[in-house]
Amino acid sequence: MMGFQRRKKSSKVFMLYVLTAAIFLACLMPFILLEERDIAHIELALNEFLTTPNQTCTLDSKVLQGYSADEIALYFTRKDPLTNCLDRFGKYQSSFSRLSASDSVLEVSTSHSTQENFHYAFVNTPSYGEKLRFSQHVQWQAVQMRNKTTNIDVIPEAEIVLVKSAKWKQLYLRVAFRKEVAKQQQQRRKEWLHKQHAELDNRTLPRPPLLLNDSNPSIIHIDLDSTSRAHFRRMLPQTVALLDAIAGTTNANNNDENEVEAYYNLFDFELHNVIGDNTVPNMLPFLHGWPKEKTSMTPLFDAMHEAGFVSAYVQDDCHSSLAPKHSNIAHHTPNQAWCIAQKEWGYWDLSEDTRCIGDRPSNAHAFEYIQRFLDTYKDNARYVFAHLGDGHEVSGTVIRSVDLSLHTFLQETLKKQRKHSNTIILISSDHGMRYGGWRRSASGFLEHKLPPLFIIMPRQMQTNAPAIYAALRHNTKLLNTKLDLHMTLKHLLRWPLQPLETKQQAVGVSLLMPLSYDRTCSSAGIPEEFCSCSPWHERSINTTQDAVGNPTPHRLANLFIEAINDMVPRQKFSYCGAVQLHQILHFSSQEIQPNVFEQWNSALQQPLQRNLRMGFSTTTLSTHGGNTNNVTEWQAVMNLRAFGAEDLVVGIEQGFQTKRGMFNTEIYTMRSIERPSDWPKECRDRAFADGLDPKYCVCA
Template sequence: MMMKIKTFTSVSYKKCILCTFILFLSIVWYITSFVVNDELTIKFNESEKRFYVNSSKCQMVYVEPFNAEFTKVYTPKNFTRCSNQNDLVTGHFDSILKQYVLHVDEQVLHKLSQSESNDFIYKVSLSFYTAFMLSRLGNKTKFTHGYVVPLNVEGMLVECRSADEKRILQEDAFSFVQYQKPPPNSEIDRKASVIMYGIDTVSRTNLRRLMPMVFEFLKSPGWYEMMGYNKVADNSYPNIFPILTGYSPSSAENQICDTSQPGCLDEIPFIWKEMKKNGYLTAYAEDTLIINTFNYVKPGFLSRPTDYYFRPVLDALEKKTNKHYYPGCKMAYCLGRRLANSYIFDYCRQFMQRFVADRPIWGMFWSNHISHDDFSMLSAMQHKIVGDLLNFEKDGSFEHTIMIFFSDHGSRFGPLMRTKESFLEARQPIMFIYSPPWFREKYPQYVEALAQNQNRLSSNFDVYNTLKHIINIEGLVEDTKWAYDCPQCQSLFYPLPESRSCSEAAIPEAYCTCHNYEEVQEDHGTWRMAELVVDRINQYLQYNNLQNLCSSLTLRVINITEVRMLESDEYVGLGKGLRHYHTKFQVHQNLAEFFATVLYDRRTEELHINVELINRINIYRADAECVDDGTQKLFCICLSKLRNNESTPTIQ
């Protein structure tokens, strides 16, 4: 038999599952959960409501995770392995050579080929790629056990075949964070490294529900949960963009350039540029190619944005490996033999292992596929995520690193949008910040402020300011530019105002979870208000010249209407009869469902609304294939996609 191995992306380390640690954590969580639940019950009985934030301008209500509405729509998911085979080829970083070395496990080889002759020819061929935007496979190279990976190789695809080349024994993929020497005197002024580990579509309530082991880990010393954290926009891009730039996308377009045009994203002042100027080594990685934050209906970067950039590796992974999908999900669950998310974790772990003890680093590692398509997938992934965190701890990375464990938003469509707490679910993503022991000792005042801010209203712009503060932690730069779109925002290392409003944190009313809304009964006024909102959507489509592509919408049913209670004198200046309302409704066209926050006068029918802040709350990907703009997709039912809808209205 003859063996070949053909390459293509990311060094695949033998996974350290840390079963003992996870079992211990499971037992701890199981035991302590009874105590925690008892405490919550006592507090809940003391008053009718509990709050994450409770001030004169913000009352952010706590949601009981396992309420009756949730249990009706929740079905647990089980973790599924991508492969039951042992690794035929593995790699490790040689600390003396400062290079990666590949190994062939002959025992695994014999096991995989046991039905064949024992007369083997051990040959491995590798294809390298080093291109920036897309993968470029290089010449095949044979190797034997102990092969030293060249420094210019970012990843490879390995393929092992029988001698007659008729049978593939195993394929695998590897990526490499190649070593760079630290600059001289990099440790003279110690700076904290920053790692941002993010998961798309995770609310703080869903973390408590579906990842209790992860939640328990995040209660460890040094971790602080921003329980008053509130998103500032609808979907991923406009929530991540402010964290990384201090701008909203619309302000960046007005002040810098149009991000829909090629080359603009390269001009945006992303935080990694500031990090780079201040001696940080930088990295950025995502695990999905198509809905990648800066490439979904965007042109992406024309130049490599960070020192280490995962997209070329990902391009090769998605094109050259076999994809497997979890039932009900449209994003790849497995790429080759490995979970799509595992490549991100391996890349992040390598980045920290290579550099975090020697020099300051910044990296963002973002996973889309875990829960974007199905909120309940979090339950299948909790052992994987807690294993990641335990591995970082085992490596000693937390000794050097400020880690931000976060999300962009909660569920925006699907079953949870039919619950009473859907408004809160979509708008309250997780935000946990870890400070290492040396940082806590050196800057106790900043850590004290971080602890105090846990129950105060905060937003994406505060996180951006915190990143800027870390760069200038000693205050040596006097002209630091803070978040452009929130002059009143500040670093989370300073105490936030106890009485802070959403407007002061640059959170639009459409996304603000501080205010008390109560349901009103449907009548002519509520129907008319929803009709006017639908009219505004149709005007928006016409204004953007989409009437020949997208259908006009007509109101079918109102699911719920809520009015904002007047907790303060905030409305005195409005005059007239204007009040804020929530309206959730469905249109006839493809039964599309929307949620809008409006300022409306029931008597005069005066209505104020920003159409682009209206949320589409059911899956719309197939409906809107005829338009490219991400915002316009929310409101477009392509004429070519119109269906006959004979079912009864969806009452929520």
């Protein structure tokens, strides 16, 4: 009898072990389907809140929490530039126009005149596979209003509707439903899901479900130009309140926020680091993979297309450096609207006032278009990438105009999609502020390297893939880049399978997998001059002899000025005056380790390097040789390395031809020269017309 009880007890213990092992295996399954190198990080991810090892890359809490009111007041005390667009462009409006609820009819009304002349135009946008054609001329049609209301049928293919009279004008964006695109992508989506299921079925272990298992998920990515994480929190209070409510760090302010909070989780990545100075070196790696010329990475829009998504690319800039490269791989690209706005309203993406198109801010048109796109293709998988430039200006205050539009869009979209549990929203920026006094401050220089990255995901997905949520929480505190975000979106398409290009990618790692605590800027593919966790040490601007061999500040400034003057053939373009040193503003140094892309030969002994950063101002020589009162400010970075080291250095920005030379026993390489001072419009336009980089043309 005793033996039977012992066997019974042993059997219960055995069953308990089996049950425990089964539960553990179920939690572990998503990781088992991934690379073996990732399995070592599982414990780090799942026990994040129990133990936190020392991180290689850390920041002072001041960086993460923002800055004091006194420090901010030095730079953001200008008069609020927010302009009521209705007052600015609509105060003489005697008539108004609007699209019908179905977007198929243009309604033009007047309250006091039965006869009024107005013009209208419909503009088509490219289809998938066509290049974006910026329309320089709009074909107008004239109409005389004989009644108080005149209705005009909209051409079904048109996505831009423009109407104006002598005293008023309006622009509307609509989404022309392309039935053949919807049908084709629905079929492609079915084939994609079938292929992923078949690949999972071939595995011997039980498999978890695909994360995006249904036919019509939405991935929406809003990218705000030139906005750091700290500045986002300073200037967008309504949006931040909503995001904090979703994250659970604050209480919801209203019932709408309560409804959204209950269905979604938010991940706020505190160390999302830039990999270049401006938009191009940060966003092209995100859209294409990095570096494009060294890999066969599939562009992101093509990956979405293959997975059966209907796509839209929205950028509020007529002369974008990104749109021509990506407009031919999205199904909808309404960017011509901003070319028309430039001609009709004087729209300019460096304006220090709210950018108005008609009686509404430019960003309101963009968000309305995105919402219409989501509604129009509600039966399809949808991907939207929108790059909005309200932060692209000197004062740092115009970004406030996005707050209401973004808050309203998030609230309405999340509320509408909350029961479907298939909508993922990303909010990011390419980099922090690059213009004005804030960039020239020590805090602003660091903020430039840390743009925001927020990812909003349905809570229901946590039930389907708890490992993803553990990894995302873990990674919010660790160094990450746009390269990682590129792989993350591709991973979302295939989870729990790895992205197809995992082994091709040298540095990008999906954020759905836990990152290592010992990740550095070098291993993440971040050039050291843009590394947020490499400290800069302020040095005296009056140094005459440097114990460690650095060039004196005056010698360094004159090397940069020589490079600036060499960038423009001034004998041919004499209106661009030569510059000479006026004043040194600051001087600092940074010791660095070689970048990961420089370690192409593991046999080399890579020496320690230094970056030197300085700010200086110049005056401009007139065409007659005299000195003018035109003072221009500059920011520049130089790299110093020991003589004999391999000099594999890549220029940071387009248009700047990296200049090298010798200083004492070291090789110097000019990494970047920036001109944060205002560029007078007439001088800039003239330089553009002559094929010059206007940055280096300071009109005398």
